[in-house]
Amino acid sequence: MGDVTTLATTQRRRPELAAFLRGRRARVTPEDVGMPPGPRRRTPGLRREEVAQLSGVGVTWYTWLEQGRPINASAHVLDAVARTLRLDPPEREHLYHLAEVPFEPDRETAVRTAGPEIQGIIDALDPHPAVVYNARYDILATNPAYRDLFFVPETLEIGIPNALWMLFTVAEKDCPVVFRASELPLMVATMRSAYGRHVGEPGWETFVRRLSAASPLFAELWESGDVVPPGPRVKTFRHAAVGELRMTSVSLSINGMPECRIVAYTPDDEESSRRAAVLRGLRKNAKSRP
Numbered sequence: 001m002g003d004v005t006t007l008a009t010t011q012r013r014r015p016e017l018a019a020f021l022r023g024r025r026a027r028v029t030p031e032d033v034g035m036p037p038g039p040r041r042r043t044p045g046l047r048r049e050e051v052a053q054l055s056g057v058g059v060t061w062y063t064w065l066e067q068g069r070p071i072n073a074s075a076h077v078l079d080a081v082a083r084t085l086r087l088d089p090p091e092r093e094h095l096y097h098l099a100e101v102p103f104e105p106d107r108e109t110a111v112r113t114a115g116p117e118i119q120g121i122i123d124a125l126d127p128h129p130a131v132v133y134n135a136r137y138d139i140l141a142t143n144p145a146y147r148d149l150f151f152v153p154e155t156l157e158i159g160i161p162n163a164l165w166m167l168f169t170v171a172e173k174d175c176p177v178v179f180r181a182s183e184l185p186l187m188v189a190t191m192r193s194a195y196g197r198h199v200g201e202p203g204w205e206t207f208v209r210r211l212s213a214a215s216p217l218f219a220e221l222w223e224s225g226d227v228v229p230p231g232p233r234v235k236t237f238r239h240a241a242v243g244e245l246r247m248t249s250v251s252l253s254i255n256g257m258p259e260c261r262i263v264a265y266t267p268d269d270e271e272s273s274r275r276a277a278v279l280r281g282l283r284k285n286a287k288s289r290p
């Protein structure tokens with residue numbers, strides 16, 4: 001049954017792929033790609049043989065691809081065709097899906113910050129703490145409630161906006177996570193589940209190397225090789241002003257921000273709700289002082 005479903009899906013996608021490639025080829029002129037216009041053309045845009053030449057593939061292969069024949073395409077070849085046809089990021093992703101090739105976002109354009117729309121969303125979640133992480137736990141945006149709960153003075157001196165760096169390098173007595181022995185391995189395993197897509201990338205390799213040097217515990221956990229996906233969990237945090245809070249964390253993916261997620265926290269019991277309210281009150285009192 002599965003093979004029949006897969007075949008039916010392929011048969012539906014191939015005509016869509018053919019139409020998509022023809023439409024995008026028609027909108028690219030020879031001048032757009034630095035070629036002379038040549039004699040009068042019967043159809044707009046590039047010819048099939050020109051797309052093949054510029055993409056470094058055979059004319060027959062590209063013709064079959066555009067005809068929707070059941071041929072295999074690699075990510076490398078699809079990227080070359082995407083560059084020739086001047087596809088933007090959403091169009092490139094669409095091409096991958098139609099060709100049934102696993103899509104990987106362009107690492108050169110990876111998201112580094114959260115825009116005002118995402119910031120507005122997590123601000124609206126206040127009084128619930130919320131943060132935007134990428135796959136490496138870099139902190140891209142926070143709301144006031146998150147800063148209430150996770151303010152650790154030592155992180156100001158560290159100067160690295162990364163949750164893992166904070167948790168592994170501050171003194172254990174200052175760490176906001178209570179059950180470090182169970183929580184920190186899960187966080188490292190969550191990061192490692194994404195690492196496979198970034199092996200060899202300078203930013204990732206440098207981060208792992210530096211944090212391993214700064215924290216023997218992180219180095220040990222990293223070498224274990226454990227992997228888990230992000231998901232909802234109940235975590236216990238401590239705060240100097242109010243004590244311990246049990247919070248349920250939920251991860252939400254963000255369209256247009258590959259490998260990024262909003263993590264929102266809600267109190268897991270009445271006492272944690274009360275203590276979270278005390279934290280909000282402390283923030284409001286601090287703002288009202290002259």
